[in-house]
Amino acid sequence: MTFVESMNIEGFVVAPGEQQRGRIPALELADGTVVSLPIHLINGTRPGPRVYLGAAIHGDEVNGIALLARALATIDPKALSGSIVCVPVQQPLALHADHRLPIAQFLKSPLDQVPADAWTCFPGDPDGNIAQVIAARLFGLITQCDYALDVHTPTRGGRYVPIAILGNPDLGPGAAKAEELAHALGSGWIMRGERGMYVSDGILCVEATRAGVPCFTFEIGEGGRLEEESVATGAQCVLNLLRSLGMTEGERVPPAKTHLMREFLGLRAHHGGLLVTEAELGQELKKGDRIGVILDVFGDVLETVTAPVDGLFVRATTLGTVSRGERVATLGLL
Ligand SMILES: [Zn+2]
Numbered sequence: 001m002t003f004v005e006s007m008n009i010e011g012f013v014v015a016p017g018e019q020q021r022g023r024i025p026a027l028e029l030a031d032g033t034v035v036s037l038p039i040h041l042i043n044g045t046r047p048g049p050r051v052y053l054g055a056a057i058h059g060d061e062v063n064g065i066a067l068l069a070r071a072l073a074t075i076d077p078k079a080l081s082g083s084i085v086c087v088p089v090q091q092p093l094a095l096h097a098d099h100r101l102p103i104a105q106f107l108k109s110p111l112d113q114v115p116a117d118a119w120t121c122f123p124g125d126p127d128g129n130i131a132q133v134i135a136a137r138l139f140g141l142i143t144q145c146d147y148a149l150d151v152h153t154p155t156r157g158g159r160y161v162p163i164a165i166l167g168n169p170d171l172g173p174g175a176a177k178a179e180e181l182a183h184a185l186g187s188g189w190i191m192r193g194e195r196g197m198y199v200s201d202g203i204l205c206v207e208a209t210r211a212g213v214p215c216f217t218f219e220i221g222e223g224g225r226l227e228e229e230s231v232a233t234g235a236q237c238v239l240n241l242l243r244s245l246g247m248t249e250g251e252r253v254p255p256a257k258t259h260l261m262r263e264f265l266g267l268r269a270h271h272g273g274l275l276v277t278e279a280e281l282g283q284e285l286k287k288g289d290r291i292g293v294i295l296d297v298f299g300d301v302l303e304t305v306t307a308p309v310d311g312l313f314v315r316a317t318t319l320g321t322v323s324r325g326e327r328v329a330t331l332g333l334l
Contacts, residue, residue, distance in 0.1 A: 048082025052148035059094025064151035122207035126249030148215035156224035157319035163186035165204040177214035184244030188255030261332035
């Protein structure tokens with residue numbers, strides 16, 4: 001049997017076949033309150049990769065916290081090959097606000113809080129503002145791992161199919177491995193885009209992959225809600241990933257079909273009103289197919305939303321109202 005060493009992370013020493021949960025300090029608030037990151041470390045008894053699992057870097061994305069917990073609860077450290085570093089809440093201040101951003105801090109000092117979204121601040125700056133300090137703290141953990149997964153949901157008012165979103169394809173050898181991992185996840189939906197926020201410099205998965213830790217973003221379910229279906233599906237996907245890396249026993253559960261897409265197309269409202277979505281999330285749409293309608297407050301139809309091109313309905317707006325210019329649906333283009 002090959003010798004496996006104790007795992008030594010942030011002062012926690014985890015013997016082979018053991019696991020530990022704890023907290024690592026990250027920020028200090030005005031009253032001296034220390035904001036800490038929850039961390040779950042699992043050390044296997046056989047050699048294997050070290051995987052980072054993170055969720056809730058946006059505070060209203062609760063499904064990710066629960067699905068990681070669900071997946072890790074099934075893992076026996078004594079039967080694990082490799083090790084796991086899990087930070088289920090990557091931005092606790094945003095979780096307190098149940099908002100995408102740590103909004104109380106932002107309202108207090110908007111200038112100092114920009115950039116406000118830690119997700120966009122990687123590799124971070126230990127001497128920066130809250131978002132940059134959090135990013136630096138997380139990046140220090142991520143770069144001690146071989147692979148990473150960053151779990152999200154859309155922000156409140158949005159709903160995604162379970163979708164693996166890859167970073168920029170020009171990130172070196174790690175980009176190809178990240179794509180392999182996205183297939184291994186087995187959610188049935190993969191976006192391999194070259195434009196937009198998901199592939200921008202500074203995004204967690206982009207900078208992790210660039211630093212040699214292949215990573216992608218996993219979006220599932222709806223912001224602000226805790227949904228059994230998303231938790232169960234997401235946990236299954238995480239276990240698929242670990243199985244494909246040879247870390248845990250069991251068979252991968254492959255999707256019936258995998259949709260590989262190249263671009264997101266956001267459709268925006270031309271009128272303000274009540275949004276009634278008719279198409280089903282995940283539906284394959286042909287150009288001209290009806291997605292929904294926008295009604296005025298008297299119930300008259302102001303606008304019929306249709307697909308401008310062929311595409312897959314991958315992200316729905318779940319808010320009941322839209323203003324002009326707000327997104328009503330997102331299509332994934334092949
Ligand atoms: Zn997010």
